[in-house]
Amino acid sequence: MSNVPNVRALAAETLYNVVDKGASLNQELPFASQGLPPKDKALLQQICYGVLRYLPSLENYCQHLVEEPLKGKRRIFQFLLYVGIYQLQHMRVPPHAAISETVNALQQLRALGLKGLINAILRSFQRQQLELEEKAKLIPVCLYNHPNWFIKQVKEAYPDSWEDLLAENQQQAPMWLRVNQAQYSTQEYSDMLTANDIEHTLNPDFIDGIKLAKPRDVFSLPEFDTGACSVQDAAAQLAARFLEPKDDDTILDACAAPGGKTCHILELADAEVLALDSDATRLERVKQNLTRIGLGADLQCGDASQPHTWWDEKQFDRILLDVPCSATGVIRRHPDIKWLRRASDIADLAALQGDILDSIWPLLKPGGTLVYATCSVLPQENQQQVAKFLANNNDVEHIPLHDKDTPTTPGLQLLPGESDGFYYAKLVKKI
Numbered sequence: 421m422s423n424v425p426n427v428r429a430l431a432a433e434t435l436y437n438v439v440d441k442g443a444s445l446n447q448e449l450p451f452a453s454q455g456l457p458p459k460d461k462a463l464l465q466q467i468c469y470g471v472l473r474y475l476p477s478l479e480n481y482c483q484h485l486v487e488e489p490l491k492g493k494r495r496i497f498q499f500l501l502y503v504g505i506y507q508l509q510h511m512r513v514p515p516h517a518a519i520s521e522t523v524n525a526l527q528q529l530r531a532l533g534l535k536g537l538i539n540a541i542l543r544s545f546q547r548q549q550l551e552l553e554e555k556a557k558l559i560p561v562c563l564y565n566h567p568n569w570f571i572k573q574v575k576e577a578y579p580d581s582w583e584d585l586l587a588e589n590q591q592q593a594p595m596w597l598r599v600n601q602a603q604y605s606t607q608e609y610s611d612m613l614t615a616n617d618i619e620h621t622l623n624p625d626f627i628d629g630i631k632l633a634k635p636r637d638v639f640s641l642p643e644f645d646t647g648a649c650s651v652q653d654a655a656a657q658l659a660a661r662f663l664e665p666k667d668d669d670t671i672l673d674a675c676a677a678p679g680g681k682t683c684h685i686l687e688l689a690d691a692e693v694l695a696l697d698s699d700a701t702r703l704e705r706v707k708q709n710l711t712r713i714g715l716g717a718d719l720q721c722g723d724a725s726q727p728h729t730w731w732d733e734k735q736f737d738r739i740l741l742d743v744p745c746s747a748t749g750v751i752r753r754h755p756d757i758k759w760l761r762r763a764s765d766i767a768d769l770a771a772l773q774g775d776i777l778d779s780i781w782p783l784l785k786p787g788g789t790l791v792y793a794t795c796s797v798l799p800q801e802n803q804q805q806v807a808k809f810l811a812n813n814n815d816v817e818h819i820p821l822h823d824k825d826t827p828t829t830p831g832l833q834l835l836p837g838e839s840d841g842f843y844y845a846k847l848v849k850k851i
């Protein structure tokens with residue numbers, strides 16, 4: 421027996437932990453990938469992402485193909501079936517190899533007795549594929565491969581573009597770099613990439629950013645280890661630019677971990693930054709990121725909605741509020757979000773965000789700037805949140821970020837495409 425773990429078995433276990441047990445893919449994948457050769461790591465990632473992207477269709481095919489649903493501990497074999505069908509439907513693996521490797525996974529899963537059943541179901545899928553696909557397309561959840569509650573909310577919010585948004589969520593997100601302006605200009609780093617034959621493009625809407633033609637290992641990027649660039653989506657790179665940090669400013673980054681935006685602020689200005697986060701483990705990553713780029717900030721573990729527990733009563737020149745959110749703008753990067761989030765989470769998150777915004781506002785100096793940000797596409801967490809804040813407070817001046825940014829429909833909403841889905845609003849405290 422080979423000592424190399426079977427990737428399909430690992431994928432079935434990972435998916436079972438995410439979908440049935442509610443674990444996050446971000447935590448499960450590195451764990452499952454431990455010790456795998458790079459090629460198998462990439463395959464495991466591709467299969468897990470793919471199954472999560474197409475989960476409702478895969479479930480639907482199996483409802484037609486499996487006489488008795490696999491329940492309890494046997495649920496893991498249901499996920500193995502999804503892994504097999506996903507390969508047959510979407511990957512370039514030759515069908516005989518997809519089926520035999522999936523059946524071989526049963527050895528690792530200690531269920532050789534199911535060989536005949538899994539083999540027969542996958543072969544039935546092959547025979548009935550076209551018919552099953554047509555049937556599934558009649559059900560909206562399977563046609564769009566998103567949960568019903570989310571389809572309904574984006575349809576309401578974006579009556580003209582909701583289908584494009586859902587289709588975009590099914591794509592692989594591009595890999596963007598943020599050039600550390602304290603070390604190189606974007607053009608200088610672009611030239612370094614060209615000299616290293618690394619294909620990429622620039623976009624004037626994202627002045628610190630470079631989009632790679634293909635994802636690659638970060639350590640193959642020039643001077644990555646000394647902080648010349650960082651991996652960060654283009655939309656996320658707008659936060660620090662909208663904040664406009666200046667040398668000697670005092671700045672609060674109130675929901676800072678893992679620190680992408682903290683680092684960007686410090687790359688743009690020699691400012692005094694307090695990076696706050698309520699999660700001590702995630703705060704550790706802010707430290708690691710700062711160390712790599714060679715810049716420093718004060719780190720504080722604390723709750724942004726309870727400033728009296730950590731604030732020294734000195735107001736800040738600028739505040740970045742990158743609040744916890746539904747992350748529905750980054751489904752391309754985290755397809756598990758579709759299945760981990762519930763409709764009821766949105767109202768809870770909006771209440772928490774409102775609470776944080778109200779609690780943090782007094783910490784801003786008169787004349788100071790606050791940037792509110794989420795990686796959500798849902799108005800409840802974005803425009804509606806900020807419109808309510810503007811209506812309830814008369815010491816806030818709303819600063820438009822584009823032509824249609826008004827106090828009743830405030831902010832800039834980016835939808836997934838060239839960048840991730842993100843929302844920004846800029847507020848200044850009246851003097």
Ligand SMILES: C[S@@+](CC[C@H](N)C(=O)[O-])C[C@H]1O[C@@H](n2cnc3c(N)ncnc32)[C@H](O)[C@@H]1O
Pocket residue numbers: 674675676677678679680681682696697698699702722723724725742743744745776
């Ligand atoms: C969207 S992430 C921030 C990403 C970060 N700004 C970056 O660019 O790397 C939101 C963060 O808010 C933190 N958080 C959640 N509730 C919080 C609270 N009540 N107070 C402070 N931080 C909180 C989470 O731990 C999480 O790290």
